[in-house]
Amino acid sequence: MADSRCQACGVTISRYAESPVCPTCATNTDAGRSVVRAAPIASAVWLWATAEASTAIATRDLPTILRAYRRINGTSQAALAELLGYDNSYVSMLETGRRVISDVGTRRHIAARLALPAHVLGVTDVDDAEFRAMLQFGDSTVRLAEIARQAGRAVEAVNELWPLVARLEARASEGHMERDSLVLLAQARVALGVSLGTVLPEERLSSAARWTGQAVKIAAHLDDSHFYAHTLRMHGNELRKAGHPGAAVARLDHSLQLSNDPADQGGSLAFMCRATGELGDVERFDSALNTYRSLLEKNTGSGLLFQPFTLREIELRGLMGTGRVAEACTLVHRQAGRPAAPQWHIIERVTTGEVLVASHDIEGATDAFVEAIGSAECHRLPHQIQRIIRATAKGGMRELAGEGSAALHRTRTTLAAR
CATH class of the missing domain: 1.25.40.10 (Tetratricopeptide repeat domain)
Incomplete structure (x- = not known):
């Protein structure tokens, strides 16, 4: 699909944008409401920024992941069973490996309850595949946006970063993030905040500070x-x-x-x-x-x-x-x-x-x-x-x-x- 133009200012809008108005124009409306808002991502942070969790998830082993989940969150086996909707004895068998789940639906259910990407538990998911494909270009998007901002084209930088951040924010709000995508979200948040800080009027610069502040919250956990x-x-x-x-x-x-x-x-x-x-x-x-x-x-x-x-x-x-x-x-x-x-x-x-x-x-x-x-x-x-x-x-x-x-x-x- 070809790039379109903003109905307000005529600037080129990324082909991935969903709104007919560019993000910079949307941010500058009298209401001051953002098209995208930084979402809480506590679940994503513990999953991918905590060293123990990252190591456990990398094994793709369900018993290891379940045990790590309980240790990191201080959750009892009974509480985990309630979260998953299973009997305590069943969760015990899962944690010790005495029960192996091969059913795709059950694995997808567990992944959703623990806010894990489905592929972590061996489930091929169309959304996960599309998201991983998008991530291949995400780092380039951030770098090119930074180059555009430094070259005096901050509006274009905002308009390129916004769709990427929107997708990452939506994913993060569900907890379905891997470490690489969590890092990319932090990079995109700070780049978007700085770009907004270049083009926004003084009375709206607090919006830019909020975005960079959200990046700091992630970066503090990334070692x-x-x-x-x-x-x-x-x-x-x-x-x-x-x-x-x-x-x-x-x-x-x-x-x-x-x-x-x-x-x-x-x-x-x-x-x-x-x-x-x-x-x-x-x-x-x-x-x-x-x-x-x-x-x-x-x-x-x-x-x-x-x-x-x-x-x-x-x-x-x-x-x-x-x-x-x-x-x-x-x-x-x-x-x-x-x-x-x-x-x-x-x-x-x-x-x-x-x-x-x-x-x-x-x-x-x-x-x-x-x-x-x-x-x-x-x-x-x-x-x-x-x-x-x-x-x-x-x-x-x-x-x-x-x-x-x-x-x-x-x-x-x-x-x-x-």
Whole structure:
């Protein structure tokens, strides 16, 4: 089936999407209701993230699985028998291997009651087969969506991730998840949250933080410190953007404790600079910034967050946030590298405009803001336009604030379902 187009904004919708309206438009409706909501997946977590459970399930041996289920959940044999709808003596025989089940219907019943994929107990299931086929492309979907977001196409990233997340969420809510698909769900949740955090207006950024927060809940159980650090880092930044810099600092501290790679540490430190700067915490901002600069001097910069261009932008914003305007005004005229992504160029233009207003360079500030407005509208980044409106209104640049408001209205119209 060919890709179709959103009835609201005309953007291409994934062939796997079921709604005629793209996810970004749906998320931006006045009601603010999401097409997909993160589902509780406690059963999936215990099944596939707990080492003992994963080992038991990998055996595909029913007695081993039943015993592991009871130990991990602290369930008595009588309670398990009640859950399965069998006599206690029958469950005892199953656990000890004195009774072997060959009936497909019975195996499917047990799998459903324990929230296991049917194939774990040797039952061929059409839905399981289709789901496993989809998972083969799921990792590529997440990676391509991340590439699209970093290239300034965050709307397309959201629209590609949404159908995948919807399918995974539905599966997880039933507990029918394997470890690989649980990991993929966490990856997709954090990627979706970050992409939403790029395209949503300020008043709806809490939605992005909720998605990254759900990814953290899974990652905490997966025994993968690198991925756990990544989810904490991205969740911390979305919390900051949603207006919770204190909570962001706590997540970013945890991320730094788990990170060993310089680029990962640099990413966490970049966000830490943002959060501590917004808190006006001079000591913690300076400490994070100096550590970031030292890492960058010793290692080759890479990615969006660990490079000279990013260092300059976070330093400018942090100096302004901690009341050191004169230092920011001096730094603003020093150029450092090139942005790794379009949105970072926009972010830098807005920050530069704010500093130039503070230094009374209205002409330079106007040029920076005009460039930022055009790029932010082109890439559909409403919260960057909102930053511009605040900065220009504060600086008495009423005409430019009006241009920003008009651009914000056009962007909202584009992103809102009619």
